[in-house]
Amino acid sequence: MIDQESLLDILHFRHACKLFDEGKKISKDNLTFILETARLSPSSFGMEHWRFIVIKNQELKETLRPLCWDQPQITTCDALVAIVAKHELVSTPSYYEAMFARRGLGADVVQVYIQKYENYINALPSIKAWSQKQCYLAASNIMNYSAMIGIDSCPIEGFERENVEKALGIDTTKESMALFVALGYRVNPQTPKYRLAFDEVVEFIE
């Protein structure tokens, strides 16, 4: 077990890194570990709403940068992870039925899950938005576990959706961009962390 103080140190180390050291590359082993933490993220009904496009190609990063508010993180990071939400797949019966069936439950229990799931997704205002929300959980794992191994990150929501989806060849009838996470090593010392006080955001009801 890691002690609480060390874990909090890691959370303080993690920050939205604005500029990465272009000369420092993430090892293949570390990058695989980070993506594994993303793959293991929780998701609503266990539907794993995501896929991850890991952009190492500099030319593509250069194409994306102007579509992402010209943010330097896009071109200076070593790996730019685009997290894509699969809204069509998670609403396709053959997919979600298989996702429930893989749990090794009895057919009648699986049927109950399927019914619950269908009722749930049919009541959603937007399956696309719901799927994108799940992708943020994977992004959180990516950022926090990267910090645990000394790797910096920046979540990026500042992008022109339509243009980015086009540049990445995303079929928007089936999928949508949730967000990017840029990964690499910091150039500058991090800025101070600003957070509301504990008591302003935490309420205990006993």
Ligand SMILES: Cc1cc2nc3c(=O)[nH]c(=O)nc-3n(C[C@H](O)[C@H](O)[C@H](O)COP(=O)(O)O)c2cc1C
């Ligand atoms: C979903 C999400 C999207 C964000 N998008 C951007 C972005 O496009 N560019 C950027 O520089 N920072 C972005 N940020 C970083 C936040 O501004 C930052 O997390 C916040 O100010 C707290 O600072 P810290 O992460 O350094 O502790 C984003 C953060 C989140 C969670």
